[in-house]
Amino acid sequence: MAVLGHKITSRKELQNLGVYKPGKPIEEVKRELGLHRIIKLASNENPLGYSPLAKDALMREMEKITFYPEGTAPVLAEKLAEKLEVASEQILVGNGSDEILHLLTRSYIRPGDEAIMADVTFPRYETNVRIEGGEPVILPLIEGVHDLEGMLAAITDQTRMIFVCNPNNPTGTIVSKMGLKSFIDRVPDHILLVIDEAYFEYVTTEDYLNTVPLVHSYPNLIVLRTFSKIYGLAALRIGYGIMHPTFVQELIKVKEPFNTNRMAQAAALASLEDSGFIEKCKRENDEGRQYISTEVEKMGLSCFPSQGNFVMVKLNRSGDDVFHSLLHKGIIVRSGGVLGLPETIRVSVGTKEENEEFIQALREVMQ
Numbered sequence: 001m002a003v004l005g006h007k008i009t010s011r012k013e014l015q016n017l018g019v020y021k022p023g024k025p026i027e028e029v030k031r032e033l034g035l036h037r038i039i040k041l042a043s044n045e046n047p048l049g050y051s052p053l054a055k056d057a058l059m060r061e062m063e064k065i066t067f068y069p070e071g072t073a074p075v076l077a078e079k080l081a082e083k084l085e086v087a088s089e090q091i092l093v094g095n096g097s098d099e100i101l102h103l104l105t106r107s108y109i110r111p112g113d114e115a116i117m118a119d120v121t122f123p124r125y126e127t128n129v130r131i132e133g134g135e136p137v138i139l140p141l142i143e144g145v146h147d148l149e150g151m152l153a154a155i156t157d158q159t160r161m162i163f164v165c166n167p168n169n170p171t172g173t174i175v176s177k178m179g180l181k182s183f184i185d186r187v188p189d190h191i192l193l194v195i196d197e198a199y200f201e202y203v204t205t206e207d208y209l210n211t212v213p214l215v216h217s218y219p220n221l222i223v224l225r226t227f228s229k230i231y232g233l234a235a236l237r238i239g240y241g242i243m244h245p246t247f248v249q250e251l252i253k254v255k256e257p258f259n260t261n262r263m264a265q266a267a268a269l270a271s272l273e274d275s276g277f278i279e280k281c282k283r284e285n286d287e288g289r290q291y292i293s294t295e296v297e298k299m300g301l302s303c304f305p306s307q308g309n310f311v312m313v314k315l316n317r318s319g320d321d322v323f324h325s326l327l328h329k330g331i332i333v334r335s336g337g338v339l340g341l342p343e344t345i346r347v348s349v350g351t352k353e354e355n356e357e358f359i360q361a362l363r364e365v366m367q
């Protein structure tokens with residue numbers, strides 16, 4: 001059917017904005033390539049699924065989906081507050097941590113404001129800043145790591161927000177404990193400092209700063225966490241921010257009234273009870289991460305040192321080509337081409353078997 005044209009244009013901020021390119025879904029690859037068995041190692045999801053306690057909670061909650069959820073997820077916020085040793089007024093639960101990012105820029109970025117971030121890092125910082133008419137100030141990573149000194153030097157009178165992704169997606173690298181503490185000390189207190197810890201639970205090194213306790217003494221600090229990664233609830237869309245209560249109150253004005261759904265709230269709450277599951281995921285991820293890095297090095301390649309549930313492999317050839325070759329073998333990874341590092345691929349850590357299949361396939365492709 002022919003569609004009529006129209007004369008209505010969107011805001012100028014949207015004109016040159018691209019659409020977020022997620023990892024290819026399994027269903028799409030099956031359809032396109034006619035493959036039956038697909039291993040998806042593209043979106044940093046949990047290969048071990050999610051806690052059985054969450055499953056039970058979901059089943060129980062199903063009976064109640066006729067009723068709207070509680071708008072601010074107070075029971076979950078209370079539980080998180082207890083676990084993190086903050087006040088529940090300091091927690092905002094969002095439709096994924098993506099939503100908290102969106103709410104932050106919606107509420108605090110004015111046209112012309114600058115927001116400092118790394119290149120490369122999680123792309124939603126830049127997109128959200130641009131949507132509000134802000135100016136992303138983008139600083140290259142140094143050896144895959146945030147250039148904190150460079151970020152401080154880039155502060156101007158227009159700087160409104162700084163994003164630090166720790167561990168960084170897509171490189172998996174972290175900033176040192178002392179380096180980050182000294183950075184937090186030196187960021188002027190009128191600038192919002194957003195530290196995105198989506199992969200916090202996977203970190204095993206001692207040289208990592210847990211920033212949540214600092215929210216008490218640095219009122220401009222906001223920490224983001226999620227249930228999408230180690231908790232394995234990506235599709236339910238639930239994450240949270242820890243911040244000064246006045247920010248929570250402002251963001252609540254902007255959010256959708258029922259931004260997180262009943263199922264997500266119930267599953268997240270139950271997941272917090274299952275520390276055994278989280279420990280197991282962390283342990284197996286660490287083993288998988290080490291296995292992938294070691295095997296990649298045996299092939300004469302290298303990777304960024306990762307503290308996340310993914311590894312970025314440096315190929316010295318086109319990431320797009322390797323991505324496509326792996327795809328034809330039924331393995332979906334992310335090409336560094338779309339992530340801003342064209343000669344790399346990012347592979348999420350899978351189960352032991354998936355990691356082995358990935359390594360075998362990569363070996364064949366690289367030959």
Ligand SMILES: Cc1ncc(COP(=O)(O)O)c(C=O)c1O
Nearest residue numbers: 096097098122169198226228239
């Ligand atoms: C660094 C980082 N922050 C935030 C997110 C968004 O996570 P969520 O599913 O909680 O919206 C992701 C997801 O991949 C991520 O990698």
